[in-house]
Amino acid sequence: xxxxxxxxxxxxxxxxxxxxxxxxxxxxxxxxxxxxxxxxxxxxxxxxxxxxxxxxxxxxxxxxxxxxxxxxxxxxxxxxxxxxxxxxxxxxxxxxxxxxxxxxxxxxxxxxxxxxxxxxxxxxxxxxxxxxxxxxxxxxxxxxxxxxxxxxxxxxxxxxxxxxxxxxxxxxxxxxxxxxxxxxxxxxxxxxxxxxxxxxxxxxxxxxxxxxxxxxxxxxxxxxxxxxxxxxxxxxxxxxxxxxxxxxxxxxxxxxxxxxxxxxxxxxxxxxxxxxxxxxxxxxxxxxxxxxxxxxxxxxxxxxxxxxxxxxxxxxxxxxxxxxxxxxxxxxxxxxxxxxxxxxxxxxxxxxxxxxxxxxxxxxxxxxxxxxxxxxxxxxxxxxxxxxxxxxxxxxxxxxxxxxxxxxxxxxxxxxxxxxxxxxxxxxxxxxxxxxxxxxxxxxxxxxxxxxxxxxxxxxxxxxxxxxxxxxxxxxxxxxxxxxxxxxxxxxxxxxxxxxxxxxxxxxxxxxxxxxxxxxxxxxxxxxxxxxxxxxxxxxxxxxxxxxxxxxxxxxxxxxxxxxxxxxxxxxxxxxxxxxxxxxxxxxxxxxxxxxxxxxxxxxxxxxxxxxxxxxxxxxxxxxxxxxxxxxxxxx
Numbered sequence: 001x002x003x004x005x006x007x008x009x010x011x012x013x014x015x016x017x018x019x020x021x022x023x024x025x026x027x028x029x030x031x032x033x034x035x036x037x038x039x040x041x042x043x044x045x046x047x048x049x050x051x052x053x054x055x056x057x058x059x060x061x062x063x064x065x066x067x068x069x070x071x072x073x074x075x076x077x078x079x080x081x082x083x084x085x086x087x088x089x090x091x092x093x094x095x096x097x098x099x100x101x102x103x104x105x106x107x108x109x110x111x112x113x114x115x116x117x118x119x120x121x122x123x124x125x126x127x128x129x130x131x132x133x134x135x136x137x138x139x140x141x142x143x144x145x146x147x148x149x150x151x152x153x154x155x156x157x158x159x160x161x162x163x164x165x166x167x168x169x170x171x172x173x174x175x176x177x178x179x180x181x182x183x184x185x186x187x188x189x190x191x192x193x194x195x196x197x198x199x200x201x202x203x204x205x206x207x208x209x210x211x212x213x214x215x216x217x218x219x220x221x222x223x224x225x226x227x228x229x230x231x232x233x234x235x236x237x238x239x240x241x242x243x244x245x246x247x248x249x250x251x252x253x254x255x256x257x258x259x260x261x262x263x264x265x266x267x268x269x270x271x272x273x274x275x276x277x278x279x280x281x282x283x284x285x286x287x288x289x290x291x292x293x294x295x296x297x298x299x300x301x302x303x304x305x306x307x308x309x310x311x312x313x314x315x316x317x318x319x320x321x322x323x324x325x326x327x328x329x330x331x332x333x334x335x336x337x338x339x340x341x342x343x344x345x346x347x348x349x350x351x352x353x354x355x356x357x358x359x360x361x362x363x364x365x366x367x368x369x370x371x372x373x374x375x376x377x378x379x380x381x382x383x384x385x386x387x388x389x390x391x392x393x394x395x396x397x398x399x400x401x402x403x404x405x406x407x408x409x410x411x412x413x414x415x416x417x418x419x420x421x422x423x424x425x426x427x428x429x430x431x432x433x434x435x436x437x438x439x440x441x442x443x444x445x446x447x448x449x450x451x452x453x454x455x456x457x458x459x460x461x462x463x464x465x466x467x468x469x470x471x472x473x474x475x476x477x478x479x480x481x482x483x484x485x486x487x488x489x490x491x492x493x494x495x496x497x498x499x500x501x502x503x504x505x506x507x508x509x510x511x512x513x514x515x516x517x518x519x520x521x522x523x524x525x526x527x528x529x530x531x532x533x534x535x536x537x538x539x540x541x542x543x544x545x546x547x548x549x550x551x552x553x554x555x556x557x558x559x560x561x562x563x564x565x566x567x568x569x570x571x572x573x574x575x576x577x578x579x580x581x582x583x584x585x586x587x588x589x590x591x592x593x594x595x596x597x598x599x600x601x602x603x604x605x606x607x608x609x610x611x612x613x614x615x616x617x618x619x620x621x622x623x624x625x626x627x628x629x630x631x632x633x634x635x636x
Contacts (some may be wrong), residue, residue, distance in 0.1 A: 019231050020337045021239040024050075024123040026100075027263060027280040029409055032056075034106040034113035038097070043121045045069060045096035050123040051131055051222060052094055052101055053079075054110035055293050057117055057283070057301040062109035064295055067094050069124075070131045071220055073101070077158055079181050079276075079295045085160040116407075118283060118293070120263065122222075126150070127230030128240055130223040138215035140195050140208040146223050152199045153226025153242025154330055156181055159211065160218045166211050168194050168204070170226060171244025171328035172269055178211075179328070182296050184273040199223075224330055232336060239333040244269065246326045251318025255329070260311050260454055261285075262334035265295065271325030279307050281334065282364065283407065286387045287440040287525075292320075309385075311439050311452040338434040338456070342537050342636035345430040346562060348580035354422040356415025358408075365412045366431040366438060367529065368404070369393065371591055373423040373581070373599040379591070382412075385440050386527060391465050393474060393574075393593045394488055399467045425581060425591070425599075427562065433457075434534040438527065440467075441510075445522025448501065448509045459503050459530040460540035461633055463487050464510060464518070468525040472517045475499035477508075478631045480533075481542045483568050488594050493568040500528075531633055538635045539612070542568075545628035547617065554612030554634045559583065562635040563606060563613050564593070569629040572622035575605070583608050 026041035043050065049069035056062035064079040071077075073096055074089030094101040100121070103111050110117050122129045126149030134144045146152070155168040158181075165181035172179060172187050176196040179187040195207035204221070206212040212219060226242035229235065238258070245253045262281045268274035276295035283301065284291035290307030293299075306317030314331070321327065339345045347361040351370075359368070367383040378392035380401075388402035405413035412428055429436050433456040441451050443466075453459070460479045466472035474487035475498070482496035499519040501509040508530070510519040519526065533540050539554035554560060561579040566572060574593040581589040581599075585608060589601045605619040612634060615624045623630065 018233055018235060019125060020335070021231060021262075021333050022335050022337050024125045024128050025239070025263070025332055026119075026121040027282045028100075028119045028121065029282050029407065030117055030119065032106070032111040032113050032115045032117055034111065036102060036104055037111070038102045039100045039119060041100040041119070041121055043100055043123050044098045045101060045121075045123065046098045048124050049096075049131065050121065050129065052096075053120040053122070055118055056109045056112065056115055057293065058115050059109070059112065060300045061298050062300075063298055064293075065107075065110055068131045068220065068222075069096055070133045071160075074104075077160075077220070079165065080297050081182055082162055082164045084162045118280070120280070127225045127228035127238075129225065132221050132223070134219055134221070136206075136210075136213040136215055136217045136219060138208060138213060140192065140213075141197075142206050142213050143203040144206065144221065145203050146221070148223050148225055149201060149230070150225045150228035151201050152204060152223040153240075154224040155199060155204050156222045157206070157212050157219055159214070160220065163211050166193050168199065169269070169328045170198075170242050171326070179267070179269055181276060184275055184296060186271070186273055187269045233338070237336070239336070241331045242329070244326055244328045245316075247316065247318070247321050247323055249323050251321045251323040251325075252316065253321070253327075254315040255313045255331075257313040257331055257333075259313075259333045261309055261314055261331040263332040264290075264307065264314060264329060266307075266316075266327050266329040268322060268325045269328045272322040274322065274325075274327075277305065277307070277320070279305075281309070281384065282409070284387070285309055286385050288387060310441075311454055334454070335431075336433055339432045339534070339537055342561060345432045345435050345537065346635045347428045348561060348578035349426045349428065350580050351414075351422055351424040351426070356413070358411045358413045359426040359428060360411045361428040361430075362410050363430045364409060365406070365428045367429040367436075368412045368426055370414060370424050370426040373425055373589070373591070375598050376596045378596055379593055383438050383527065383529075385438050386467065389467075391467065391527070394596050396471050396473060396488065398470045425578065427576075427578065434532055435538055436532075437530045439530065440525070440527050443510070443512075443520040443522050443524045443526060445512055445520065448511055449520050450502075450507050450509050451528070452507055453528075453530055455530050455532055456505060457532045457534075458505050459508065459532050461531040462500050462503065462508060462528060464500060464526055464528045466517060466519075466521065466524050466526050469517075475518050477501075477503065478540065478542075478568075479503055480540060481568065481629070481631060483631065485566065485568065487574060490571045490573055490594060492570050492572075536636060538633070540631070540633050542629060542631050543615070545615075545621075545624040545626055545630060547624060547626040549607075549617050550615045550624060551609055552612045552615065552632065552634075554636070556611055556634075556636040558636065559608045559610055560613045560634040560636060562633075564633040565615075565623055565630055566632075567622050567625075567628055567630050570621070570625075575623065577606055583613070
């Protein structure tokens with residue numbers, strides 16, 4: 001259901017319509033077909049214009065292909081060479097659509113049959129990105145108008161003839177310096193490139209250098225904003241940042257952006273030479289490592305590099321980033337829209353085969369819990385931030401294994417180990433404002449550590465698990481009834497905000513006490529899952545048992561597709577039902593998150609209800625004792 005704010009904006013017309021990062025930027029992974037294929041990524045190129053950047057991931061010797069609406073979808077520039085523009089109009093390239101683009105025919109590299117590739121789409125939008133073309137006049141101080149609506153943090157210019165790519169960046173020493181996109185070289189003093197003049201919110205300036213201003217030569221310029229606001233519900237959030245950082249003597253550095261990034265390009269500007277490293281969260285950018293491609297090179301993807309993201313920025317480590325060196329970067333914020341339906345952010349799915357299988361969600365999966373139904377087994381919990389390792393909700397073990405694949409747009413792959421997956425259930429979640437977030441952190445051992453999150457509202461349900469060593473429980477905070485408990489046990493609630501405390505719309509605290517390993521042991525790594533109540537999408541709440549049929553109103557219109565219930569005033573299991581296995585007016589299979597027991601199929605403890613769900617009179621005391629208190633998480 002649209003929010004009141006969105007309805008008001010719609011009534012006001014396009015002038016009041018909010019923009020989000022999802023509207024203007026996309027990382028989309030695909031496999032080449034050797035023939036035309038359409039990439040649907042939600043970016044309106046036909047109405048607004050922009051840039052598509054394509055790169056093969058698995059084959060060396062393949063170019064970075066840049067295609068934009070100003071020059072035309074058949075006109076190629078390679079960011080890794082100084083080559084002139086190549087005109088393949090009508091043969092190769094792309095056609096720009098109102099919901100993405102179509103790859104034309106086969107082109108060695110970005111559409112080779114059976115080979116994986118990545119596309120990065122940048123839509124023209126004020127305070128994010130712009131593309132302009134201009135013709136040089138050879139006169140120093142030539143100004144070029146743009147429509148970025150803010151001061152660019154980075155400007156990349158390429159002659160359509162054979163010349164090196166020139167980059168202005170606010171992290172360079174000054175506007176008297178330039179750096180080349182197609183080179184590993186550091187910045188150089190080049191006052192004749194940018195005329196020693198920083199860009200403004202309406203123009204950028206070029207000098208007399210033929211690299212950017214040869215008389216009669218045509219150039220294309222890509223402009224990136226920096227911390228200019230303009231996005232989100234209130235139009236005051238930034239989605240792109242340009243800046244610099246300097247590594248310490250061991251090659252480490254930390255950057256605060258104020259948001260979690262989904263795409264980062266970084267390059268050493270001084271102190272050493274380096275590639276232009278490009279990372280994104282679809283190919284792998286997590287709390288430990290990042291897979292990178294090179295804007296200046298033709299090499300295949302490198303799978304492991306110490307680029308690490310967090311809730312407010314990123315950090316780097318020394319195996320890729322050199323010591324005591326300055327790097328410039330461009331970073332783009334992760335998705336930020338508030339969902340309007342449960343199907344946008346949650347999908348239950350049964351296994352599709354007896355061996356390795358893919359569970360289709362219809363959206364990029366950020367967390368998946370999968371569990372065997374017919375036999376006793378753990379409930380394996382994966383999330384994109386941690387990569388391929390799992391935790392089990394029913395025990396206290398550290399994370400282990402590497403059986404999941406996050407390299408997908410709309411599904412989740414399970415495989416790589418022996419066993420029959422044919423009777424597994426998957427619960428797949430997408431991180432989204434107002435609904436669900438994931439936070440990875442390291443304990444500091446102090447009395448209370450404050451952590452940032454990007455949920456945008458105060459979380460109602462938080463659970464935390466230590467990743468690095470075994471022996472810790474899964475503490476849970478449930479805000480509506482100020483109760484704490486363990487996800488992996490049957491224990492009753494043990495009081496308000498014991499291990500997790502002070503949740504707000506931007507932060508929460510984790511405590512250190514006699515049980516420090518549970519949430520904040522110094523030097524140990526943890527993961528936190530945060531859920532909120534979102535009208536029409538999710539509900540965290542409580543009810544008091546009656547012993548009779550009990551309707552639980554969640555504010556939904558077509559019933560709940562996921563239901564989690566736990567008794568709080570006495571012992572009781574964590575029961576889970578879902579619509580893939582069946583929420584019907586009859587027997588409903590359930591699984592216990594705190595137990596390895598097989599699924600139970602012979603009971604009728606809940607029934608469907610359009611506004612939520614019904615707990616039946618046949619339910620046991622663990623679900624519906626008269627006077628008993630219960631908490632639940634339901635998703636529409």
